[in-house]
Amino acid sequence: MAGIENLSARMAAQVAKLAGDNAFTQSPVPQVKLLYTTCHQPRQPVMYSPSIVIIFQGKKVGYLGRTTFSYDPHNYLLLTVPLPFECETFASPEQPLAGISIGVDTIMLQDLLIDIGDDVPSNHKTPASGITPSPLGDEILCATERLLDVMSKPLDGRVLGPQIVREILFYVLTSDNGGALHALVNRHTHFSQIAKSLRRIESQYSDNLSVELLANEVNMSVSAFHHNFKAVTSTSPLQYLKTYRLHKARMLMIHDGLNAGSAAISVGYESASQFSREFKRYFGLTPTDEVTRLRDNSATSSMR
Structure with a gap:
């Protein structure tokens, strides 16, 4: 040991x-x-x-x-x-x-x-x-x-x-x-089929992706897709998509310098105010405050 x-x-x-x-x-x-x-x-x-x-x-x-x-x-x-x-x-x-x-x-x-x-x-x-x-x-x-x-x-x-x-x-x-x-x-497992849907979300998160579309692409009924999706991710398809967009927007603001409105549009939101509300509900801070917090943390962790 x-x-x-x-x-x-x-x-x-x-x-x-x-x-x-x-x-x-x-x-x-x-x-x-x-x-x-x-x-x-x-x-x-x-x-x-x-x-x-x-x-x-x-x-x-x-x-x-x-x-x-x-x-x-x-x-x-x-x-x-x-x-x-x-x-x-x-x-x-x-x-x-x-x-x-x-x-x-x-x-x-x-x-x-x-x-x-x-x-x-x-x-x-x-x-x-x-x-x-x-x-x-x-x-x-x-x-x-x-x-x-x-x-x-x-x-x-x-x-x-x-x-x-x-x-x-x-x-x-x-x-x-x-x-x-x-x-x-293994293409014959439900896990790999859900992984395929997650890759679709990862590459086209700003598109209008419906549950019906995602389920059809992996040859599942909507109910079976919901069940298997939650088993793999512990969340629903629509909640996962929203969460992915919020994380992506946060990265765009931190690394690319986008403001909240531009980041919201880039990840598929039509309403900047809705984006800000959902962002604060999920991360606990407004987009501006969250970006400031992360940059301050990065600066602090580098001071050693």
Whole structure:
């Protein structure tokens, strides 16, 4: 146990060095981002893309519907669909949060499944949700250590990193909870059909997408679509679409400098006042106040 804790501490120090003054940093390895902050962040809405989140130091607690889960140095988080939930981050200047996020590449996943062939573990469970906390095993931890090592040199990271990412994806795929990844690319599961609808929302969130249209595209009745959609996301299709638009608008205001009215139009709202009301109801602050808060937090977390 002490050996694992020492390894996690060393990897956290590597993340701190690589991340510099940024709380969320793109690494030299495609698909991989560094997570680092010295500030506690209270429970708040977040939106994650399909990814594997591995924490070396600190802790995050997620809330999805009535479910609460932790991802920390002992448990990684597997998300197989873009999913909004609430998250609290536990970090301090003395005990920063440090980790990485590895994007799930479906092409790499399909290629791995072809290589695995009929040797897919028989203990795979069909996932009920798009989010799965899982124990962090030695294989994943050791591969992640090598991934951080190659990141110290941009060329090594760019060339050698993707192979280590593939190795980590393999270990997750062949673990007890690997069924979540397998179901993602298996066209015959309800999970993959809902994932297809979520990709449609992700790429065309500003369009007038009806539940009937989304259900028809995956050959489901509206009632069956509602049932399966809520099983995967813990929310209804229309609520998910609204939430996705609000998250996207927030990103447009923070990173692209759009004002609330322009962001509202960009994500499909016809009424700026309706957008502001729904934004405040969901995030707890007006669009302007929320952008100010996030920028202040970013500035604070970089002062170390």
